[in-house]
Amino acid sequence: xxxxxxxxxxxxxxxxIALPAAAQNEVTERFSRTSHLDQxxxxxxxxxxxxxxxxxxxxxxxxxxxxxxxxxxxxNAARALLRMIDIQVTEGANRIEVRTSVPRPRNFPGSVDYMxxxxxxxxxxxxxxxxxxxxxxxxxxxxxxxxxxxxIVDGSSDDVVTASTVSGNVSxxxxxxxxxxxTTVTGNVRVDDVQADxxxxxxxxxxxxxxxxxxxxxxxxxxxHSGDIRLMLSGATGFEVQANSMSGTVRSDFPIARRxxxxxxxxxxGVTPRGLRGAFGDASAMLVLRAFSGNISVGRR
Amino acid sequence: xxxxxxxxxxDYIDGTxxxxxxxxxxxxAFESHLAGCTRCQAVVEDFTSxxxxxxALEEHVPPPRLWAKIAGTIEEKPRRISAWIPIAAAASLALxxxxxxxxxxxxxxxxxxxxxxxxxEEPSEAPAETQYxxxxxxxxxxxxxxxxxLDPNTRAVLQRNLAAVDRAIDESRAALxxxxxxxxxxxxxxxALDTKIALLQDTVALTAEDVNQ
Numbered sequence: 001x002x003x004x005x006x007x008x009x010x011x012x013x014x015x016x017i018a019l020p021a022a023a024q025n026e027v028t029e030r031f032s033r034t035s036h037l038d039q040x041x042x043x044x045x046x047x048x049x050x051x052x053x054x055x056x057x058x059x060x061x062x063x064x065x066x067x068x069x070x071x072x073x074x075x076n077a078a079r080a081l082l083r084m085i086d087i088q089v090t091e092g093a094n095r096i097e098v099r100t101s102v103p104r105p106r107n108f109p110g111s112v113d114y115m116x117x118x119x120x121x122x123x124x125x126x127x128x129x130x131x132x133x134x135x136x137x138x139x140x141x142x143x144x145x146x147x148x149x150x151x152i153v154d155g156s157s158d159d160v161v162t163a164s165t166v167s168g169n170v171s172x173x174x175x176x177x178x179x180x181x182x183t184t185v186t187g188n189v190r191v192d193d194v195q196a197d198x199x200x201x202x203x204x205x206x207x208x209x210x211x212x213x214x215x216x217x218x219x220x221x222x223x224x225h226s227g228d229i230r231l232m233l234s235g236a237t238g239f240e241v242q243a244n245s246m247s248g249t250v251r252s253d254f255p256i257a258r259r260x261x262x263x264x265x266x267x268x269x270g271v272t273p274r275g276l277r278g279a280f281g282d283a284s285a286m287l288v289l290r291a292f293s294g295n296i297s298v299g300r301r
Numbered sequence: 302x303x304x305x306x307x308x309x310x311x312d313y314i315d316g317t318x319x320x321x322x323x324x325x326x327x328x329x330a331f332e333s334h335l336a337g338c339t340r341c342q343a344v345v346e347d348f349t350s351x352x353x354x355x356x357a358l359e360e361h362v363p364p365p366r367l368w369a370k371i372a373g374t375i376e377e378k379p380r381r382i383s384a385w386i387p388i389a390a391a392a393s394l395a396l397x398x399x400x401x402x403x404x405x406x407x408x409x410x411x412x413x414x415x416x417x418x419x420x421x422e423e424p425s426e427a428p429a430e431t432q433y434x435x436x437x438x439x440x441x442x443x444x445x446x447x448x449x450x451l452d453p454n455t456r457a458v459l460q461r462n463l464a465a466v467d468r469a470i471d472e473s474r475a476a477l478x479x480x481x482x483x484x485x486x487x488x489x490x491x492x493a494l495d496t497k498i499a500l501l502q503d504t505v506a507l508t509a510e511d512v513n514q
Binding site for chain 1: 303304307310311339340341343344346347351452453454455458459461462465466469472473476485486488489492493496499500503507
């Protein structure tokens with residue numbers, strides 16, 4: 001009986017959400033602002049709902065283009081709500097801060113999509129609650145979303161680059177960073193052709209894929225609980241590997257000079273971590289791979 | 302003209318009336334204005350319907366077994382653990398304390414701050430996992446207290462992901478129970494606990510930030 005009631009409640013809730021969506025009026029308003037940043041300036045953006053696209057360029061200007069959107073059945077109400085979305089830009093000491101605020105209630109039916117063009121040497125911090133972040137040729141230091149995907153393409157940084165999302169995917173391609181940290185809980189992570197002295201990738205339920213070369217003396221740490229870890233390496237750089245999975249498989253296409261045939265821990269009792277510990281080539285890079293129940297594979301590209 | 306009253310609409314929807322604030326002429330003027338303004342009436346109606354819809358959504362409550370499990374863990378005998386693990390745990394704990402204390406300092410009432418710091422501030426010789434649990438309990442308390450200020454969708458996402466992390470913690474604990482000396486199981490457990498602390502810190506930060514105001 002309780003189950004039937006819960007099912008009925010779920011249907012009613014879905015109906016209540018879907019009904020207003022059927023007859024929505026969307027109203028939009030554009031926001032535009034250009035500011036100046038000197039060398040190594042800081043750009044800091046906070047959004048709530050909406051997509052953020054950042055593109056690094058050679059100029060010194062920061063061009064902020066934004067579109068505020070509200071969807072409501074009543075067009076007049078939508079316009080009134082639209083005016084309540086506030087974008088505040090604060091400039092000072094080679095730093096630009098953009099803050100997006102929406103009024104209560106918390107499930108505000110509006111969003112702001114940003115398109116930002118900025119100097120490629122700018123230090124960038126972007127945080128949003130719900131929305132994707134795409135950064136191209138940007139020196140991103142912190143990109144953070146709760147339920148959006150994060151995509152980083154090209155760009156370089158001597159600082160720590162951190163991309164973190166809770167339920168979204170993380171994709172990084174062509175980034176040159178000294179230290180890069182990528183985290184998600186239930187999303188997947190894909191990394192292609194990056195150059196990093198230290199790369200740390202963590203997921204809980206997601207898969208981790210890495211394709212490209214390894215840096216000599218680089219350290220790569222990939223950890224997931226129930227996802228798979230899949231590396232596709234060119235083999236140009238030798239590496240030492242410590243790979244373990246509690247209940248999945250561990251496989252390498254590279255001839256690994258093993259240190260333990262039974263795995264990093266060997267066989268003990270009822271729990272048998274499957275592992276691989278050894279070296280390929282000159283062992284100049286370090287790979288640490290851990291999956292609790294997922295599979296691990298190190299293949300050739 | 303209407304926009305000058307926008308900041309009073311929230312309070313009005315919350316039930317605050319001019320009659321509750323004798324002498325507040327602006328609030329009284331707003332209510333007079335509202336009676337004849339279709340634009341403001343539409344905004345109030347829209348916000349009220351949004352609030353009604355939100356309140357109809359299912360409230361997520363942590364399952365009782367979670368609390369029973371935490372209580373059971375705290376009472377467990379200390380496990381054999383590698384020498385480096387308490388150090389790593391202490392470092393994570395210090396970060397958690399710093400983060401939660403800072404957030405509490407910035408935003409929460411004094412009694413909440415005292416409760417949180419009382420839970421986690423005193424270093425002890427308890428096993429690393431217990432220290433993690435203490436840090437998590439402090440953050441969880443803050444997160445629970447402020448969860449209502451998050452929009453339902455974000456709250457649902459965070460709770461779904463916390464549940465995924467809890468499953469990872471449970472599985473790691475089960476593996477460690479089968480093989481107490483397994484460094485791999487220990488690392489998996491602390492990975493999952495680290496993730497839970499980070500996720501709770503994010504939750505607390507989201508409820509505190511001006512971004513949501």
